[in-house]
Structure formats: C-alpha cells, structure tokens
Amino acid sequence: METLxxxxxxxxxxxxxxxxxxxxxxxxxxxxxxxxxYGYPGGAIMPVYDELYKFQDKLTHILTRHEQGATHxxxxxxxxxxxxxxxxxxxxPGATNLVTGIADAQIDSTPMxxxxxxxxxxxxxxxxxxxxxxxxxxxxxxxxxxQITKASExxxxxxxxxxxxxxxxxxxxxxxxxxxxxxEEFDFSYEKCTGVRSYKPVPKPEISxxxxxxxxxxxxxxxxxVFGQGVILGEAEEELKALVEKAGIPAAWTIxxxxxxxxxxxxxxGMVGMHGNYGPNILxxxxxxxxxxxxxxxxxxxxxxxxxAKQAKVIHFEIDPAEINKNVMSDVAVLGNSKETLSLxxxxxxxxxxxxxxxxxxxxYKIEFDQIIQPQLNPSKPGLTMGEVxxxxxxxxxxxxxxxxxxxxxxxxxxxxxKFKQSKSNVTSGGLGTMGFALPAAIGAKMGAMEREVVTxxxxxxxxxxxxxxxxxxxxxxxxxxxxxxxxxxxxxxQWQELFFDSRYASTVMTNPDFVKIAEGYHIKAKRVxxxxxxxxxxxxxxxxxxxxxxxxxxxxxxxxxxxxxxxASVSEIxxx
Amino acid sequence: xxxETFTISVYSENNVGLxxxxxxxxxxRHVNVESLxxxxxxxxxxxxxxIVIIETYExxxxxVGQIEKQIEVIKAYxxxxxxxxxxxxxxxxxxxxxxxxxxxIQNIIKESNSQIVTVSRDFFVLSKTGRRSEVDEMHSQxxxxxxxxxxxxxxxAITKAEMPISTLLEEFNLNK
Numbered sequence: 001m002e003t004l005x006x007x008x009x010x011x012x013x014x015x016x017x018x019x020x021x022x023x024x025x026x027x028x029x030x031x032x033x034x035x036x037x038y039g040y041p042g043g044a045i046m047p048v049y050d051e052l053y054k055f056q057d058k059l060t061h062i063l064t065r066h067e068q069g070a071t072h073x074x075x076x077x078x079x080x081x082x083x084x085x086x087x088x089x090x091x092x093p094g095a096t097n098l099v100t101g102i103a104d105a106q107i108d109s110t111p112m113x114x115x116x117x118x119x120x121x122x123x124x125x126x127x128x129x130x131x132x133x134x135x136x137x138x139x140x141x142x143x144x145x146x147q148i149t150k151a152s153e154x155x156x157x158x159x160x161x162x163x164x165x166x167x168x169x170x171x172x173x174x175x176x177x178x179x180x181x182x183x184e185e186f187d188f189s190y191e192k193c194t195g196v197r198s199y200k201p202v203p204k205p206e207i208s209x210x211x212x213x214x215x216x217x218x219x220x221x222x223x224x225x226v227f228g229q230g231v232i233l234g235e236a237e238e239e240l241k242a243l244v245e246k247a248g249i250p251a252a253w254t255i256x257x258x259x260x261x262x263x264x265x266x267x268x269x270g271m272v273g274m275h276g277n278y279g280p281n282i283l284x285x286x287x288x289x290x291x292x293x294x295x296x297x298x299x300x301x302x303x304x305x306x307x308x309a310k311q312a313k314v315i316h317f318e319i320d321p322a323e324i325n326k327n328v329m330s331d332v333a334v335l336g337n338s339k340e341t342l343s344l345x346x347x348x349x350x351x352x353x354x355x356x357x358x359x360x361x362x363x364x365y366k367i368e369f370d371q372i373i374q375p376q377l378n379p380s381k382p383g384l385t386m387g388e389v390x391x392x393x394x395x396x397x398x399x400x401x402x403x404x405x406x407x408x409x410x411x412x413x414x415x416x417x418x419k420f421k422q423s424k425s426n427v428t429s430g431g432l433g434t435m436g437f438a439l440p441a442a443i444g445a446k447m448g449a450m451e452r453e454v455v456t457x458x459x460x461x462x463x464x465x466x467x468x469x470x471x472x473x474x475x476x477x478x479x480x481x482x483x484x485x486x487x488x489x490x491x492x493x494x495q496w497q498e499l500f501f502d503s504r505y506a507s508t509v510m511t512n513p514d515f516v517k518i519a520e521g522y523h524i525k526a527k528r529v530x531x532x533x534x535x536x537x538x539x540x541x542x543x544x545x546x547x548x549x550x551x552x553x554x555x556x557x558x559x560x561x562x563x564x565x566x567x568x569a570s571v572s573e574i575x576x577x
Numbered sequence: 578x579x580x581e582t583f584t585i586s587v588y589s590e591n592n593v594g595l596x597x598x599x600x601x602x603x604x605x606r607h608v609n610v611e612s613l614x615x616x617x618x619x620x621x622x623x624x625x626x627x628i629v630i631i632e633t634y635e636x637x638x639x640x641v642g643q644i645e646k647q648i649e650v651i652k653a654y655x656x657x658x659x660x661x662x663x664x665x666x667x668x669x670x671x672x673x674x675x676x677x678x679x680x681x682i683q684n685i686i687k688e689s690n691s692q693i694v695t696v697s698r699d700f701f702v703l704s705k706t707g708r709r710s711e712v713d714e715m716h717s718q719x720x721x722x723x724x725x726x727x728x729x730x731x732x733x734a735i736t737k738a739e740m741p742i743s744t745l746l747e748e749f750n751l752n753k
Contacts, residue, residue, distance in 0.1 A: 135594055135597075136597060139594065139597050139598050139601055140598075140601045140604075140605060143648065144648045144649075145594070146594075147593075147594075164648060196648060197590070197651075197746065198589065198590055198648065198649050198650060198651040199648045199649075320646065321642065321645070321646070322639075322642035322643055322645070322646045324642075325638075326639060326642070
C-alpha cells in the first residue's frame with residue numbers, strides 16, 4: 001500500500017480473523033480504548049451500525065439529534081478526559097453536518113476521530129444518492145483525512161487516525177469509508193500505530209533555547225506569563241505552577257488555558273484578551289519579558305499586533321513549529337511538549353518574588369473590581385446580571401464543577417467569573433466561536449466525567465441552535481445542569497451594534513419561546529428565575545438535583561461585557577466602559 | 578516588505594489528496610500560485626512539489642511552515658531565484674507551410690536553441706526549455722507568424738544548497 005507509511009510495532013502475537021469491514025471498524029475502536037461514541041445512522045454507514053448493535057455491551061453509541069451535536073459531544077468528552085472523542089455519521093448530509101464541529105476541533109486542537117460512511121467505490125464521482133466529497137470538504141479543517149475504499153485498509157488507517165488525532169498538537173481526523181469496504185470480508189488483525197514517517201509529533205527541546213529562556217527570565221524585572229491550552233494538552237499544570245511559584249511571576253491565561261491553574265492562586269492574575277482582565281492586558285505592554293506557554297497569540301488575545309508587547313523580550317514555549325513567529329515574533333522559541341520543556345527550565349530558574357511588579361497587577365485589579373467586577377457580582381441596581389448567576393454557581397459548586405459555555409456575552413461572563421480548582425474543567429468554543437456548541441458538548445463532558453458536576457451556561461441564541469439535543473439528555477437521563485441566561489437578544493452582536501453601529505439593532509432582538517415548557521416537554525425538571533431574591537435558592541436546587549435540570553435566568557436585556565479591547569485596538573486601549 | 582519570487586520545494590509522501598491539502602493553504606491565504614509542478618524526487622517513493630509564488634519573505638515563510646505541518650509532508654523549503662537553478666519548458670505548434678514560406682522562422686529556431694519535436698504535413702512542434710524570459714521572447718518572435726497552440730510548463734528547480742531529505746527520513750525512522 002503505497003499510501004500507508006504507518007510504522008508498525010507489536011507485530012508479535014498477530015492473530016487474524018475473517019470478518020467484514022464494518023465489524024473490523026468496531027474492533028479497531030475497541031482496540032483504541034473507545035467505549036463511547038456519538039453519531040447518527042444512515043444508508044451508507046448502516047453496516048457499521050448493524051455491528052454496533054451486536055457490540056452494544058462493549059461500545060455505547062449515543063444517538064444525537066443532529067450530526068453537529070455528535071461532533072460537539074465528542075469534543076466535550078475529549079476536553080474533559082484528554083482522550084480521543086469519536087463521532088460517526090452517514091455520507092452526504094450526515095457528513096457535511098459534521099463540518100462545523102470538525103472545524104471547531106481543528107482550531108481548538110481537540111483530539112477527535114470522525115467516521116463517515118460513503119457510497120460504494122464504483123459509485124464514487126457519479127453524483128450518487130447522498131454522495132458528497134467529504135474528503136475535499138473536510139481537508140482544510142482536519143489534521144488528516146483519508147478515504148478507505150477497500151476493507152483491507154481499515155486496520156492500518158484507523159490506527160493511524162487515532163495516533164494522529166491524539167499525538168503532538170491534537171486535532172480532528174476524518175476517515176471516510178465506502179460502503180463496499182464495510183461489507184467486504186477480509187483477514188483482520190490490528191496493530192497500534194506508534195509513528196508515521198514524515199510526521200514529527202513533538203519537536204525535541206533544544207537545551208540552548210532552554211538556557212537562553214532561563215537567562216531572560218532570571219534577569220527580568222517585570223516578567224509576565226501567558227499560558228494557553230498547551231499546558232492542559234501537555235498535562236503540564238504542576239510544572240506551570242512550580243515555575244510560577246519559584247520565579248514569582250504573575251500568570252494570566254487565554255480562554256482555553258482557563259482551569260490549568262487554580263483561579264484563586266495568588267499569582268493567577270486573570271484572563272488576557274478582548275474581554276480579559278484589565279491588569280493582564282494593560283501590563284502586557286509594560287512587562288519586560290513575556291513568557292507565552294502553549295498559546296498561539298490569537299488576534300482576540302493580542303489586539304493590534306504592532307502595539308503588542310513591543311517593549312518585551314518574548315519567549316514562546318510551543319509544540320507546533322508553525323506557530324513560532326506566526327503572529328508575534330519571539331526572541332527565544334522553546335519547542336517541545338510543555339511538560340518536558342517546563343521541567344527542563346525549572347531547575348535553571350532563580351527564586352524570586354517580584355513584589356513591586358505584582359503590586360501593579362493588584363492596583364489594576366482594584367480599579368477593575370470597583371468599576372466592573374463589584375457591580376457585576378453584587379449589583380445594587382434592579383435586573384439580574386450574568387455575573388451574579390456565575391457567583392451563585394461558584395458558591396454552590398465549591399469551584400469543583402466543569403463549566404461548559406457557549407459563545408457570546410454569557411461565555412465571557414462564564415470565563416471571567418467561573419472559579420476552578422481542577423484542570424480540564426473549562427469547556428468552550430474558543431477559536432471558532434461556535435454558537436450551539438455548549439449543549440451537546442455538555443453531554444459529552446458529563447459522560448466523560450460522570451463523577452463531576454457539569455454546568456452548561458448558554459445564551460438564548462446559541463441554545464436554540466442545538467436545542468434538539470435535550471432529547472439525548474432526556475432519553476439517557478444525563479444529569480447535566482443547563483443554565484440559559486436569557487436576555488432576549490443576541491447579546492454580543494447587540495453590544496457591538498450599541499458601541500460601533502449607533503445602536504441599530506439589526507436582527508439581534510429575539511422573540512423566544514417558553515424555554516421552561518420546552519424543557520418540560522422533554523421531561524426535564526425546569527425552572528425560571530427573574531428576581532434576585534429567588535436566584536440563590538434556584539441555583540442551589542439545580543445543583544442539588546440528581547437528574548438533569550434546566551434553569552432559565554431572565555437577565556438584564558442590554559447589559560455589556562467589559563472590559564473590552566475594541567477590534568483593531570491595542571491591549572493598552574482596553575476600555576472599562 | 579517587498580514581494581519577490583519564491584520557489585517552494587515540498588518533499589512528501591505520494592498520496593491522493595495531498596495536492597488538495599497543499600493548494601488549500603494558498604487558497605486560505607488568498608495567495609495566487611504562479612506555477613505548480615509535481616514529480617518524483619531523487620528519493621524512491623517521495624514526491625516533489627515545485628511551487629512558485631510572488632510574495633513577501635514573511636508570507637512565504639509562514640506558508641512553508643503550514644505546508645510542512647501537514648502530516649504527509651516530509652520537508653518544505655523556499656528559495657529565491659538566486660538560490661536555485663530553474664527552468665521551464667514550452668511547446669509551440671506552428672503551421673508547416675511557414676517553415677518554407679518564412680525564412681525568419683528558421684532563424685528563430687536556430688537562435689532560440691529550440692528543438693523540432695515533430696513535423697507533419699500540416700504542422701510542426703517546437704520545444705524550448707529555459708528561463709521564462711527566453712520562452713517569452715521566443716513566443717513574441719513567433720507570434721506574428723501565427724501560433725496554432727502554445728503551452729508552457731510549471732517551473733522545475735534544483736537548489737544550489739543541499740536538501741538533506743534522506744538524512745531527514747533516517748531521523749524520522751530513529752525518532753519513532
């Protein structure tokens with residue numbers, strides 16, 4: 001097979017059995033440790049579903065109500081477990097419905113394997129019923145993809161798919177399997193993939209770069225750490241904490257880095273970026289050494305690039321060489337897995353406190369607290385704020401819950417105000433900004449962490465994009481806690497219209513259905529709160545429930561998220577109002 | 578930063594779909610590809626893409642980084658014209674009668690160092706290999722007499738510096 005260069009090991013004990021391609025797919029999944037997948041059947045994938053029926057004692061398949069829901073559920077599962085999420089769909093519309101979730105997983109580096117059915121090999125290119133070129137469509141948004149047209153390819157390709165999805169910088173892989181390949185019988189044996197020629201998942205750290213970085217950090221007067229999801233994906237939380245504490249460096253996070261470090265840690269100074277905290281943004285342009293760890297300088301983080309940390313020496317810890325000098329030029333690039341590179345640098349770092357520098361963050365926090373945080377968390381005006389809902393959730397969850405947020409204003413409030421003690425606890429669509437992500441992602445998150453409380457925070461807009469997944473929650477009694485912060489607007493777009501389009505609210509006002517009745521229609525316990533005096537009790541009741549629970553909170557309709565770095569502005573130009 | 582001509586050389590596995598994956602990288606960045614050639618390389622089973630773009634150094638560097646990130650790409654390089662030896666090929670189909678009627682045609686063939694590939698009763702075909710400017714010059718000389726068909730290949734290039742693909746492949750094998 002010219003196309004397959006997967007490196008093989010474990011060739012011993014190779015047993016073969018004569019089975020169909022469809023059954024082989026199940027054996028591949030089991031061999032990769034998969035016990036749960038999400039999907040939706042249809043003509044071109046039916047042989048695999050027939051095998052799923054036979055193997056249902058070993059492999060749980062959850063029927064989502066839309067293929068997009070299957071991808072987001074797989075993502076939610078992957079984000080809380082660190083394992084590969086699996087989604088399955090039929091050809092044509094089934095496959096195209098996966099695309100949003102695949103694109104989301106690609107930009108947020110989420111390990112996922114998607115399996116799609118395809119028309120028979122002999123029908124390819126004939127515009128057959130439910131034929132679509134999903135390989136062509138998914139190419140720009142997958143880490144890798146492949147079309148299997150004969151059964152004998154299945155074991156090697158499936159092994160490669162899982163290896164590629166989880167290794168190095170993780171990402172989504174799509175395997176498209178023609179129906180004839182599912183039906184054909186062949187001699188099956190499985191070997192795990194341990195390497196692919198031409199693919200180097202983790203670059204080897206260079207000691208000279210580690211030394212240079214250590215020297216810069218040791219000499220720094222105002223060092224500043226910004227960490228991202230690379231810390232979580234590399235499971236380097238302990239190493240990060242050790243570095244921060246030893247060197248006494250204030251550390252801020254990107255939206256996907258949230259929960260990698262205890263939110264109450266004294267050196268955790270908050271979020272960077274468009275709606276991040278005041279201090280970390282302003283002081284980005286005052287630090288002398290910027291230490292970026294497992295983050296990619298997204299434009300929502302940096303604001304205007306020509307006024308981003310220009311005064312600072314930049315050290316970039318990163319696993320993906322293509323991210324180096326992509327948006328921000330670094331003075332020292334430390335390539336490698338964050339766990340390894342941080343472990344290597346730690347012994348070379350001098351102990352320090354940087355008290356005066358840290359005080360600057362505290363001063364900035366005081367300003368933000370008085371003007372923004374206090375009125376959000378403890379409002380004196382009538383009208384519920386999104387912030388106070390988060391505060392009540394924090395109290396009831398004791399900072400232990402997984403928070404799954406959708407996209408928009410409520411997401412910014414959730415990420416700004418939710419408290420975390422444990423890593424892999426913040427699940428949100430960061431890079432793609434996919435409305436409709438949260439409800440299905442919460443299903444996956446809960447099924448990946450059944451012992452933990454999973455609370456999903458969703459706006460009234462995004463909720464209605466994937467609301468049908470309530471059917472899954474009901475059918476399988478998945479005890480997620482659903483909080484819809486209803487402001488009867490597409491709040492974030494409305495905020496931009498208010499600030500930048502002279503309050504012309506084009507298509508952002510929503511006339512909503514009775515969300516409580518909808519939840520009750522799915523036999524999910526549901527409640528609505530619109531008064532402050534009822535909020536605490538309602539949140540506590542929700543959190544205490546052993547069953548799924550829906551809580552609608554009617555919040556202030558025209559509230560805005562601040563601070564804010566307007567699009568195209570510098571981090572120094574962050575607005576408090 | 579000024580735009581200039583860069584020749585990108587990509588060494589890759591010979592897989593269905595990789596061309597699509599690589600061309601998508603240019604599409605996503607709205608970069609026009611001036612020419613593209615895919616062939617085998619000096620290593621068995623390894624393909625070589627030769628892609629010419631006119632871009633800034635920074636843009637070319639980032640594109641090459643994204644290309645190299647693709648799973649089946651072994652290594653990607655980019656070079657300026659000065660750093661490469663490069664050629665293109667062109668074919669011209671011309672009416673046979675002109676060969677006898679127009680004395681100038683014979684001079685053009687001689688001076689351009691082109692070859693006659695085939696001659697039939699109706700037409701003959703000239704082949705020319707060289708720099709773009711030489712091909713263009715020959716085209717403009719022949720044009721007044723009438724060119725029945727013309728085609729020019731993508732650039733093929735060899736670098737002056739070493740491209741240690743074999744060493745890299747050995748490293749990949751050791752690293753796994």
